[in-house]
Amino acid sequence: MSSDSQYTFQGWAARDNDDYKGSLKLQSFDPKPWDEDDVDVRIMYCGICGSDVHVLSGAFFPVSAMAPLICGHELVGEVIRVGSQVENGLEVGTIVGVGAVSNSCRECEYCVEECEVFCKKRTTTYAGVFHRGNGAGYKTKGGYASHWRGPSAFAYPIPAGYDPACAAPMMCAGITVFSALRRFGAGVTAKQVGVIGIGVTTISRGEAKRQEAAKLGSSNYIAVSDDVATSVKGCERTLDLVICCTGGSYTDYLKLLKPRGTFVQAAIGTSPVPISNISLITGGLTIVGALADGKAEYKDMFDFAAKHNIKPWINRWDMKDINKALPAFTNGEAKYRMVLVNTENGGSL
Amino acid sequence: MSSDSQYTFQGWAARDNDDYKGSLKLQSFDPKPWDEDDVDVRIMYCGICGSDVHVLSGAFFPVSAMAPLICGHELVGEVIRVGSQVENGLEVGTIVGVGAVSNSCRECEYCVEECEVFCKKRTTTYAGVFHRGNGAGYKTKGGYASHWRGPSAFAYPIPAGYDPACAAPMMCAGITVFSALRRFGAGVTAKQVGVIGIGVTTISRGEAKRQEAAKLGSSNYIAVSDDVATSVKGCERTLDLVICCTGGSYTDYLKLLKPRGTFVQAAIGTSPVPISNISLITGGLTIVGALADGKAEYKDMFDFAAKHNIKPWINRWDMKDINKALPAFTNGEAKYRMVLVNTENGGSL
Structure with a gap:
């Protein structure tokens, strides 16, 4: 089942090592070329992780090398398009979360054990490069954005009734x-x-x-x-x-x-x-x-969290205010996990 | 059962941080005051451990603070005196090894589990201080010596037939x-x-x-x-x-x-x-x-080593040549574990 693509991918992009201080720019971008096991997700929420700021500040590589760099690996949203080979039982309307890893080889000993995070070919959700299908060579774009496209195998269903805003930080901080x-x-x-x-x-x-x-x-x-x-x-x-x-x-x-x-x-x-x-x-x-293994742990975590009603305390910020949110984060004003909210996509402030 | 004390305790002592370069002096010393669970051991062999050299070079404290400092925590020898409360089934004539720890409180959670190495009151075999009985306050002296006196509970019988020279490095390097x-x-x-x-x-x-x-x-x-x-x-x-x-x-x-x-x-x-x-x-x-727990592991190690005929390769040095052996050690000439030999106590070169 698939639907048409009457939406534009937009993200908050950095081009230089200083942009995280308040100069991210909202821009349109081309998503990865479609593969039939992909999904498109309309992003409602995305948590801010400390490693986002490390990456944005150029701690690991010059931001210009990955520009436009769109961070965010704690994204949660609604599936709005699925391919004919969709996995994880996803359908249009499913609420899913995507964490730090968005693809892997699916064949090595680590993938077989659902420890995809250790796969040599794992693809990080942003600042990575896909090695697969039509999207091979595409530089990944993360959750500081309106939409995400990627392999459905790495989009995990959020349990019914679990606040999707709270699910966002679970995708990296929580699972870890x-x-x-x-x-x-x-x-x-x-x-x-x-x-x-x-x-x-x-x-x-x-x-x-x-x-x-x-x-x-x-x-x-x-x-x-x-x-x-x-x-x-x-x-x-x-x-x-x-x-x-x-x-x-x-x-x-x-x-x-x-x-x-x-x-x-x-x-x-x-x-x-x-x-x-x-x-x-x-x-x-x-x-x-500490590094979560992969698939199996996400399922276990959400089962546990839903059963025992465990959820993080969060601070919600309108994603439009990302250029205030990131400086607040780096100034130590993040009392709890900061979660960016796309109100126009159904997110609640 | 006890015997008289017709022997003199002598050891190779350091007084300053430079003495390990070839200026250790053989001197007589008073052993700890006798306790009834003590044994006296006539030392046949003592391995040289890298940490001996660290200590002798003043890496952890000035050698003068513990002078006369007599190192060595891989000592093996023959029991020649036992007290009335001797432990470990030791008798005069038993070949025993002593490792890095020579006493502990015997009561805390770690001692109860035979992990004496983590006891807050553990006493190191040299450069430590006994907290017990008649010997309380005594600064411990190690195996670069003719004799050792200490708690029988920390002198482990070496299996019959196991070369006591090879047993020496097992007391620290081997067990670790x-x-x-x-x-x-x-x-x-x-x-x-x-x-x-x-x-x-x-x-x-x-x-x-x-x-x-x-x-x-x-x-x-x-x-x-x-x-x-x-x-x-x-x-x-x-x-x-x-x-x-x-x-x-x-x-x-x-x-x-x-x-x-x-x-x-x-x-x-x-x-x-x-x-x-x-x-x-x-x-x-x-x-x-890496740190071996204590008693139980020594027994298991020697059982295993004896059963499978596992022993270290060693380089034997006459203990009288300790002032050549230590410089050779620090110059990287120790091809295998260096073991000091007291030929007059029955050690074989």
Whole structure:
């Protein structure tokens, strides 16, 4: 089943490393050439991820090399066109989410295990290049846009009744933490879990989030200052598992871990973190990069989240105000996950 | 059962950070005051561990603060005196090994699980301080010596027929690698195992060890130069598990790991290693500090080693030549683990 294409793809594009400071431009763009397993999605919501800003600031490559660069890998919207070989049971009208990966080879050992994120040919949802069908060679465009086109296999249905605005941050931030908590036995083998961000034990800058952390069910709070080493004194060797949702140096946070404890780094940072062999060895500590596997985990996460009514707290911003939203994000004003809203596509502010 | 003490404790002592370059002095010393669960051991062999040299060079504290500093935590010898409360079934004449830890509280959650290495009150075999009985406050002296006195619970019987010279390096180097290989599923969940040092896949400087690695059963060899990043090209994403037995930077070795692979750091280094968040996260990699738990693992290791006739290749040095052995070690002349031999105590060169 397919429908015609009476709509224009438009996105908020960067052309230079400074544009994220308030100079993204809305422009029309050509979507990838159509393949019969593609879908078109009318984007209602897209979360802002810290890695978007890293990419937009040129931390990994000059933005000009991928211009027009349209970021966003936490997009949620309504399917408005499906190809004859559509997957995931999608139909026109299905609400779907797309995360950081939009394609893979479908054949390698990782794809077979639904760990597409490790496929050598995986395609990132923006600033990637498709290796497939009619769209081969196309530079991917993400969710800071009106529409998205890509392989239906990587568009995951959002459960009925789950707020699609809340589903947006689940596509990257949510799945990453869900994957880490489950993989490392939170609540099962790891009883004392800390999250740098908000968690059972919340570890956060200053006192600002203490009350909110409690509302979210967090039973302990460790307020840290710029001097993390001093801030964690008295809490050493108390946690089995720490999930770190900030991208800076985490060296001093390792002290919070019990022997044989696990530190999960969930946020991309741009500077290497100096790790002492000695503290690693004498504590028998584990440091691990958090990365959700792929398909199977999305389904499990949404099943779990829908069943237990778990959803993120978010700050909604009109996507038209993206040139205010991104500077607010980089100034640390994002109290919760920021979600861009396309009201004309059915998104609610 | 006890015997009289017609012997003098002598050890090769350092007083300053430079003494390891060839100026250790043989001197008599008072052993810890006797406790009834102690044993006296006539030392036959003691391995030289890289961390001995770190300590002797003042990397962790000025040597003068612990002078006379007598290193060595891979000691093997014959029990020549036991107290009335001796443990581990030791008797006069038992051949025992002592590793890096010589006491612990015996009560905390880690001690109860025989993970004494994580006990907050653990006592290192040298440069530590006993917290117990008559010996409380005594600064520990290690195996570069004629005799050792300490808690019998931390002196492990060596299996009958196992060469006690080969048992010496098993007390630290051996147990560390055994523990890591077992814990991380070598041969079970981790099929492709690399060891920086010598292993199934051997990763070593230059070509010098290629033939020996093959003799030791290693099926692959990756020769690395100072430019590790270039050396590992073509071998990226091939190994499930890498055990690193050198103490330098391992950043470039991480590229050898398959997605979700595990890198075990087994050797203490003195400089922090810069770890990229990005490579950690995009590979879903795990970095973990290797540290053997304690008692139970020693028993399992020696059972396994004796059953399968697994023993290290070693270079024997007369302990009297320690002032030549240590400079040879620091000059990279240690082809295999260096073991100091006390011929007058029954050790064989």
